[in-house]
Amino acid sequence: xxxxxxxxxxxxxxxxxxxxxxxxxxxxxxxxxxxxxxxxxxxxxxxxxxxxxxxxxxxxxxxxxxxxxxxxxxxxxxxxxxxxxxxxxxxxxxxxxxxxxxxxxxxxxxxxxxxxxxxxxxxxxxxxxxxxxxxxxxxxxxxxxxxxxxxxxxxxxxxxxxxxxxxxxxxxxxxxxxxxxxxxxxxxxxxxxxxxxxxxxxxxxxxxxxxxxxxxxxxxxxxxxxxxxxxxxxxxxxxxxxxxxxxxxxxxxxxxxxxxxxxxxxxxxxxxxxxxxxxxxxxxxxxxxxxxxxxxxxxxxxxxxxxxxxxxxxxxxxxxxxxxxxxxxxxxxxxxxxxxxxxxxxxx
Amino acid sequence: xxxxxxxxxxxxxxxxxxxxxxxxxxxxxxxxxxxxxxxxxxxxxxxxxxxxxxxxxxxxxxxxxxxxxxxxxxxxxxxxxxxxxxxxxxxxxxxxxxxxxxxxxxxxxxxxxxxxxxxxxxxxxxxxxxxxxxxxxxxxxxxxxxxxxxxxxxxxxxxxxxxxxxxxxxxxxxxxxxxxxxxxxxxxxxxxxxxxxxxxxxxxxxxxxxxxxxxxxxxxxxxxxxxxxxxxxxxxxxxxxxxxxxxxxxxxxxxxxxxxxxxxxxxxxxxxxxxxxxxxxxxxxxxxxxxxxxxxxxxxxxxxxxxxxxxxxxxxxxxxxxxxxxxxxxxxxxxxxxxxxxxxxxxx
DNA sequence: ATGTTATTGGAAAACGATTTCCGGAAAACA
DNA sequence: TGTTTTCCGGAAATCGTTTTCCAATAACAT
Numbered sequence: 031x032x033x034x035x036x037x038x039x040x041x042x043x044x045x046x047x048x049x050x051x052x053x054x055x056x057x058x059x060x061x062x063x064x065x066x067x068x069x070x071x072x073x074x075x076x077x078x079x080x081x082x083x084x085x086x087x088x089x090x091x092x093x094x095x096x097x098x099x100x101x102x103x104x105x106x107x108x109x110x111x112x113x114x115x116x117x118x119x120x121x122x123x124x125x126x127x128x129x130x131x132x133x134x135x136x137x138x139x140x141x142x143x144x145x146x147x148x149x150x151x152x153x154x155x156x157x158x159x160x161x162x163x164x165x166x167x168x169x170x171x172x173x174x175x176x177x178x179x180x181x182x183x184x185x186x187x188x189x190x191x192x193x194x195x196x197x198x199x200x201x202x203x204x205x206x207x208x209x210x211x212x213x214x215x216x217x218x219x220x221x222x223x224x225x226x227x228x229x230x231x232x233x234x235x236x237x238x239x240x241x242x243x244x245x246x247x248x249x250x251x252x253x254x255x256x257x258x259x260x261x262x263x264x265x266x267x268x269x270x271x272x273x274x275x276x277x278x279x280x281x282x283x284x285x286x287x288x289x290x291x292x293x294x295x296x297x298x299x300x301x302x303x304x305x306x307x308x309x310x311x312x313x314x315x316x317x318x319x320x321x322x323x324x325x326x327x328x329x330x331x332x333x334x335x336x337x338x339x340x341x342x343x344x345x346x347x348x349x350x351x352x353x354x355x356x357x358x359x360x361x362x363x364x365x366x367x368x369x370x371x372x373x374x375x376x377x378x
Numbered sequence: 379x380x381x382x383x384x385x386x387x388x389x390x391x392x393x394x395x396x397x398x399x400x401x402x403x404x405x406x407x408x409x410x411x412x413x414x415x416x417x418x419x420x421x422x423x424x425x426x427x428x429x430x431x432x433x434x435x436x437x438x439x440x441x442x443x444x445x446x447x448x449x450x451x452x453x454x455x456x457x458x459x460x461x462x463x464x465x466x467x468x469x470x471x472x473x474x475x476x477x478x479x480x481x482x483x484x485x486x487x488x489x490x491x492x493x494x495x496x497x498x499x500x501x502x503x504x505x506x507x508x509x510x511x512x513x514x515x516x517x518x519x520x521x522x523x524x525x526x527x528x529x530x531x532x533x534x535x536x537x538x539x540x541x542x543x544x545x546x547x548x549x550x551x552x553x554x555x556x557x558x559x560x561x562x563x564x565x566x567x568x569x570x571x572x573x574x575x576x577x578x579x580x581x582x583x584x585x586x587x588x589x590x591x592x593x594x595x596x597x598x599x600x601x602x603x604x605x606x607x608x609x610x611x612x613x614x615x616x617x618x619x620x621x622x623x624x625x626x627x628x629x630x631x632x633x634x635x636x637x638x639x640x641x642x643x644x645x646x647x648x649x650x651x652x653x654x655x656x657x658x659x660x661x662x663x664x665x666x667x668x669x670x671x672x673x674x675x676x677x678x679x680x681x682x683x684x685x686x687x688x689x690x691x692x693x694x695x696x697x698x699x700x701x702x703x704x705x706x707x708x709x710x711x712x713x714x715x716x717x718x719x720x721x722x723x724x725x726x
Numbered sequence: 727a728t729g730t731t732a733t734t735g736g737a738a739a740a741c742g743a744t745t746t747c748c749g750g751a752a753a754a755c756a
Numbered sequence: 757t758g759t760t761t762t763c764c765g766g767a768a769a770t771c772g773t774t775t776t777c778c779a780a781t782a783a784c785a786t
Contacts, residue, residue, distance in 0.1 A: 031496055033742055044766040049744060057764060074489065076497040080432045080439075081742035084771050088744085091428075098462065106458040113461075114446065114479065121482060126498070129477050131462065134469060141422070148379055149424040150474070151771095256706045282656075283706065308630075308656035358604045358631065381772055392736040397774060405734060429772035432741050436774085499741095 032073045041069035052077060079126055083151040090125035090335060092328075093152045095167075097159040098131050107303050108320050112158050112181075115324025123332045128152060132164075140169045153177060154331045156324070161225040177334035179327045183227045186340045191330045193323060193343040197228045200316040200347045201235030201300065205274045207349060208298040208314045209243065214271035216245050218295075220252035220259050220284065222276035232276050232300065246270075252280045259283035264291065273297045282309045302350060307357025317348045380421045389417035400425060427474055431499040438473040438683060440676075441500045443515075445480045445507035455651050456668050460506050460529075463672025471680045476500060480512075488517045501525060502679045504672070509573040525682035527675045531575045534688045539678045541671060541691040545576045548664040548695050549583030549648065553622045555697060556646040556662045557591065562619035564593050566643075568600035568607050568632065570624035580624050580648065594618075600628045607631035612639065621645040630657045650698060655705025665696045 034052075038045045043062055050058050051066040069075075083091050094116050096109050113129070120127045128150055135143055143166055147155070154177040160167050161183075171178050171190050178190035186192050209217065219236050222229040233249065240247040248270055252259045259280035264287050267273055273288070273295050275281040281299030288295050289310055299306060302317030323345055330343060382400075386393045391410055398406050399414040417423075431439050442464050444457050461477070468475045476498055483491055491514055495503070502525040508515050509531075519526050519538050526538035534540050557565065567584050570577040581597065588595040596614055600607045600623065607628035612635050615621055621636070621643050623629040629647030636643050637658055647654060650665030671693055678691060 031742090034744095035742080045743085046745075046767080047765055050765090053744080055745095059764065062765075074493060076493045078432075078497050078499065078742050080428055080497075080499040081771090082744075084426075084428045084432050084773085085742075085744040087771080106454040109458055110454040113477065117477060117479060117482075127477065129461065129465060129475065131465060134465075145422060145424045149426050149428075151426065151428040255710065257710055260706065279709075286702065305653070305656065308653065310658075354634065358608065361627075362603065362605055379772090383772080393773085394737080394775075395735055398735090401774085403775095407734065410735080426772050429741090430774075432743085432771090433773040434775080435741085 031078075032075050034075070034077065036073055037066065037069045037075050040073055041065045083126070087151065088153065088335075090123070090154070090332070091150065091152050092120065092125045092127055092154040092156065092331060093147060093150070094127050094129045095135075095155060095157045095160075096129065096131055098133055107305070108301070109158075111320035112324040115321035116156060116328055118321075119325040119328040123328060125154075125328065125332065135166060138166065140166055140173065143170060144173070144175060147176065154335050155179070156327050156331060157181065157183065158324075159183075160227075161223065162227060163225045177331060179331045179334065181323060181327055184342060186342050188340055189334060191334060191340045191343060193327050193330060193345065194228070195316075195318055195323075195345050195347040197231035198235040198238070201232035201274075201276070202239050203235075204298050204300065204314050204316045204349055205236045205239050205272075208274065208296050209239070209245075209272050211314075212272060212296040214245070214296065216270045216272070217247040218263075218266050218270035218273045219247055219249045220262055220273065220275045220280050221249055222252065222254045222280075224251060224253075226254075229276065236274055252276065254280060256280060256283035260287045263287035267291070267295050268293065271295065275299050277301055278303045278306050278315055281313055281315065282306065285309045285311055285313065302348075302352065304357055304360075306352035307354045312351050312353035314349060314351050317350045319345070319347075379426075380423050382423070382425065384421055385414065385417045385423050388421055389413045431474070435499065436501065436683075438471070438502070438680070439498065439500050440468065440473045440475055440502040440504065440679060441495060441498070442475050442477045443480060443483075443503060443505045443508075444477065455653070456649070457506070459668035460672040463669035464504060464676055466669075467673040467676040471676065473502075473676065473680065483514060486514065488514055488521065491518060492521070492523060495524065502683050503527070504675050504679060505529065505531065506672075507531075508575075509571065510575060511573045525679060527679045527682065529671060529675055532690060534690050536688055537682060539682060539688045539691060541675050541678060541693065542576070543664075543666055543671075543693050543695040545579035546583040546586070549580035549622075549624070550587050551583075552646050552648065552662050552664045552697055553584045553587050553620075556622065556644050557587070557593075557620050559662075560620060560644040562593070562644065564618045564620070565595040566611075566614050566618035566621045567595055567597045568610055568621065568623045568628050569597055570600065570602045570628075572599060572601075574602075577624065584622055600624065602628060604628060604631035608635045611635035615639070615643050616641065619643065623647050625649055626651045626654050626663055629661055629663065630654065633657045633659055633661065650696075650700065652705055652708075654700035655702045660699050660701035662697060662699050665698045667693070667695075 034045055034048050038048045047062060048066050051063050117127050157167060157180045159182055160180060171185055174189045180192045182194045184192045217240060221233050248266055250262045252262055254277045256279045259275060260283035263284040267288060273284045275284055278299035278301045281297050282305060285297045297313050299313055299315040302315050306313060306315060382393055382396050386396045395410060396414050399411050465475050505528045507530055508528060519533055522537045528540045530542045532540045565588055569581050596618055598610045600610055602625045604627045607623060608631035611632040615636060621632045623632055626647035626649045629645050630653060633645050645661050647661055647663040650663050654661060654663060
């Protein structure tokens with residue numbers, strides 16, 4: 031295998047000099063830089079990331095922590111977009127990604143998790159969809175031993191950042207739009223998981239709307255479950271005008287129930303997943319660009335790794351109306367979702 | 379960080395001895411083993427996989443190569459199950475997994491791909507859904523530089539194995555069942571991608587059925603696309619009794635088209651994805667256990683890495699009839715799909 | 727007691743980078 | 757020309773393992 035040593039010999043310089051050139055250190059003249067770069071090109075040299083990771087505790091190995099707790103297939107789309115966004119951007123920024131599932135952390139205490147991460151020379155974490163009762167993850171963030179970016183959990187300190195969309199505003203807007211379009215006079219709100227950070231935010235959004243419009247609202251806990259949303263709809267929808275759901279999956283469950291009851295109620299969802307096209311009727315929802323969210327999370331993590339301070343980042347969203355025709359048309363456009371992966375590629 | 383050196387000191391033995399104990403080498407007495415293991419336990423030692431990977435070109439770092447070419451969201455479910463199966467089992471077998479998307483390999487030649495894999499100290503690959511025209515991947519397998527397991531591509535040599543279900547039989551059976559249940563007299567077959575290995579196999583299965591039953595069959599290329607299946611159904615379904623599709627996504631497209639035309643034709647699919655529950659009518663399909671397939675692929679890769687010879691593995695499948703109620707009921711059962719991840723965990 | 731053979735444990739050289747520290751040449755100044 | 761400062765490049769230690777090779781001890785036969 032062609033190593034940094036071969037490059038050094040070819041360029042007629044020392045190993046350390048090559049390393050300096052590769053990592054953009056100062057104190058290297060343009061001339062030697064040129065020599066080294068030429069040797070790199072001639073030998074087709076690619077640095078061994080494993081050796082780099084071992085040598086400098088700095089070199090970017092990053093863990094992607096996905097939440098598989100929710101068995102619903104709909105989350106697969108979201109998780110895949112998270113992955114695509116993460117890995118695509120990570121390649122660009124020269125970060126290695128190790129994917130971990132939350133289930134692998136079950137029953138582990140802080141010390142064990144830290145040891146595991148260290149054993150993998152991991153210095154940064156991306157945590158997607160952590161809930162309020164994830165004790166170990168909270169400890170992990172508090173300990174500040176790693177650079178961490180959380181998605182959908184607003185926890186910020188010196189070495190960890192948070193990124194999400196404005197949940198409150200998004201829920202407010204999509205509900206308002208749906209209410210207005212249909213001249214609704216009351217709301218049935220099916221809320222998300224009690225222990226999710228987004229749940230309270232979204233609830234506040236729809237509450238603000240209800241107060242502002244001075245209309246009655248019934249709130250029920252749907253736990254992000256299609257089945258529970260279905261049951262709650264059977265039970266309560268007759269009494270209310272508009273069904274606002276904290277997730278698309280619940281919106282689909284609600285819509286199917288309404289169709290089975292053969293009554294009409296406007297329904298809106300949250301997330302913008304493809305499955306919305308298969309609900310039977312079109313619905314408003316909030317489209318989150320999960321690929322972009324993940325991609326920005328990686329950029330932020332890189333910033334933290336480079337010494338930046340933790341911060342809160344709020345990305346934008348989009349109100350959309352989803353229907354079958356659009357969804358299957360979109361399936362044909364290959365580039366859309368994997369787009370980010372095409373840039374970058376293997377080298378640099 | 380507690381290293382092998384600390385363990386050696388604690389146990390009063392040499393570093394190499396600790397390594398031997400850890401890796402189950404012979405020529406270590408029971409007594410010293412005990413001492414070392416005790417020291418490991420006392421110090422809570424976890425070997426640094428990065429150092430191990432660097433030192434021995436053997437240490438199990440494995441790449442998971444996913445195909446994101448197809449933009450359809452339905453493949454997300456399959457890919458996530460592949461990932462869950464892979465990572466879950468890999469943790470058990472002490473393999474590190476690096477996830478790669480096919481798009482990252484675009485426009486790379488063999489040499490570049492090999493260099494990339496080497497730079498990551500990767501010794502084994504799991505390739506999911508490779509197509510006949512993936513030139514570099516074929517070269518990679520031929521070169522026999524890495525241990526490779528392909529899923530759904532029957533390529534075997536000394537250092538690579540293949541794993542899939544019996545595509546021909548599965549397609550035959552599900553089509554036969556659907557034909558028989560509905561007393562069909564003719565078939566419209568919507569085939570998959572021309573360059574997919576499974577496509578020809580499945581086609582042969584349905585052809586065998588048509589010959590056996592002596593019934594006419596019209597074959598059209600649906601490219602695994604929901605939209606194309608939809609269009610083909612509008613165009614040809616009136617003339618045939620039963621619509622047999624090479625994938626669930628096409629089956630859904632066909633079913634929607636039939637419902638819009640307001641004519642009834644039995645439709646069957648292939649794969650058993652959740653989306654089938656949202657098609658509007660229940661359909662027969664072939665359920666593949668993707669998690670298990672991936673899990674077995676990892677086991678097989680491990681066997682190759684340990685010096686085994688390449689072989690072909692055929693797993694079983696299941697004929698099922700999918701409907702909405704079952705699908706949303708299944709969503710509630712958390713454990714199902716991530717089940718495999720719960721075993722193993724971080725240690726060992 | 728001596729010589730031979732297993733058996734076990736240790737010393738040390740990789741693996742391929744990063745990074746610190748230091749010396750020499752060149753540039754700047756008097 | 758002599759002295760000081762600046763700038764560059766190289767030698768060598770380090771990261772935490774694996775693995776080879778060798779020495780020491782024990783066990784056995786003679």
